[in-house]
Amino acid sequence: MSKDRYWRAISIDSILPDHFPSVALYIRSGGNYVLYKDPDRMFTMDDRHRLERSFTEFLYVRSGDMEVLNEFMEDNLTEMLARADLGSAAKGKILYQTSVNCVIDMFESPETAANLLRCRNMVQNILQYVITDPLALKSLQSVVDHNFYIFAHSVQVTALTLLVHERLFDLAADEVIDVGIGSLIHDYGMTFITSEVLEKNDALSDIEYYKVKQHTQKGYEYLKRHGKYSEVVLNIVRYHHERYDGNGYPTGAKGDDIPRSAQVAALCDVYSALIMDRAHRKANSHGDAIKIMREEAKNGAFNQELFNHFVEIINEKTPA
Ligand SMILES: [Fe+2]
Numbered sequence: 001m002s003k004d005r006y007w008r009a010i011s012i013d014s015i016l017p018d019h020f021p022s023v024a025l026y027i028r029s030g031g032n033y034v035l036y037k038d039p040d041r042m043f044t045m046d047d048r049h050r051l052e053r054s055f056t057e058f059l060y061v062r063s064g065d066m067e068v069l070n071e072f073m074e075d076n077l078t079e080m081l082a083r084a085d086l087g088s089a090a091k092g093k094i095l096y097q098t099s100v101n102c103v104i105d106m107f108e109s110p111e112t113a114a115n116l117l118r119c120r121n122m123v124q125n126i127l128q129y130v131i132t133d134p135l136a137l138k139s140l141q142s143v144v145d146h147n148f149y150i151f152a153h154s155v156q157v158t159a160l161t162l163l164v165h166e167r168l169f170d171l172a173a174d175e176v177i178d179v180g181i182g183s184l185i186h187d188y189g190m191t192f193i194t195s196e197v198l199e200k201n202d203a204l205s206d207i208e209y210y211k212v213k214q215h216t217q218k219g220y221e222y223l224k225r226h227g228k229y230s231e232v233v234l235n236i237v238r239y240h241h242e243r244y245d246g247n248g249y250p251t252g253a254k255g256d257d258i259p260r261s262a263q264v265a266a267l268c269d270v271y272s273a274l275i276m277d278r279a280h281r282k283a284n285s286h287g288d289a290i291k292i293m294r295e296e297a298k299n300g301a302f303n304q305e306l307f308n309h310f311v312e313i314i315n316e317k318t319p320a
Contacts, residue, residue, distance in 0.1 A: 012051050014098070018044060021072035026060040027056065077095065081128065092139025111228065130163045149279075156276070161264055163317065165179050186219075187219070192215065201279050
């Protein structure tokens with residue numbers, strides 16, 4: 001088992017100086033983890049500057065300390081997002097790191113009730129941030145990191161899906177939360193795919209592609225078996241790769257037989273994947289991503305009307 005499993009990376013941008021719990025922080029040096037700050041010492045602005053000067057982006061926390069750190073960050077999140085002295089970018093970094101920690105735990109143990117509760121709170125914070133802060137999408141985009149592709153992508157899809165639902169549909173509060181939870185764990189089924197396939201840089205063989213495509217159905221079946229997830233959550237997990245013309249997977253469902261929340265999640269999923277750096281290609285610009293998707297919509301992949309609304313909303317929230 002890799003020793004990396006015992007460590008969690010924390011972006012230094014998400015650590016507010018003089019506002020960090022009593023947790024030891026480590027620095028990675030030549031493959032080893034070296035103590036940077038012991039639990040009793042405060043992380044200060046001087047620390048931040050010193051690390052920035054040495055181009056250090058991440059510090060590391062022992063995975064056993066993550067519970068304390070998550071509790072601290074999640075307890076303080078709503079208050080931090082409301083602080084007038086913090087800019088959109090700083091809030092985006094804190095929200096991103098806190099959500100990623102939550103998604104990692106959800107992917108590890110989606111059947112744990114405490115994780116589901118954390119996830120609900122996280123969705124509320126993401127929703128609040130994305131609808132109230134005009135720079136939210138930009139700020140979140142600037143912190144996503146391809147090293148944590150699947151988790152970063154999950155947070156971004158959640159922010160986008162929540163925003164589109166909030167703008168277009170008049171949903172009950174509980175349904176909005178379920179849309180957010182479904183989006184956070186939409187790719188949960190990827191945990192059933194071997195890392196050799198997931199991390200492969202070259203084109204996938206037919207068999208490998210077939211295996212990757214199974215993540216929708218496998219994730220759905222696992223989460224359904226646990227009985228804690230609503231139909232809205234399960235629909236997003238199962239149908240987020242369906243296409244309006246029936247050319248998607250896993251079921252080939254067509255048109256409005258595809259649940260509406262999953263149609264929105266599909267748009268956000270494709271857009272997020274296009275604008276993020278991947279191992280095999282650089283990120284597309286916002287404009288290029290929309291251009292690619294417009295072509296796909298024209299060919300029938302998405303509901304044209306929904307796509308037009310999606311573009312309007314994303315354009316408005318993506319200042320040039
Ligand atoms: Fe997916």
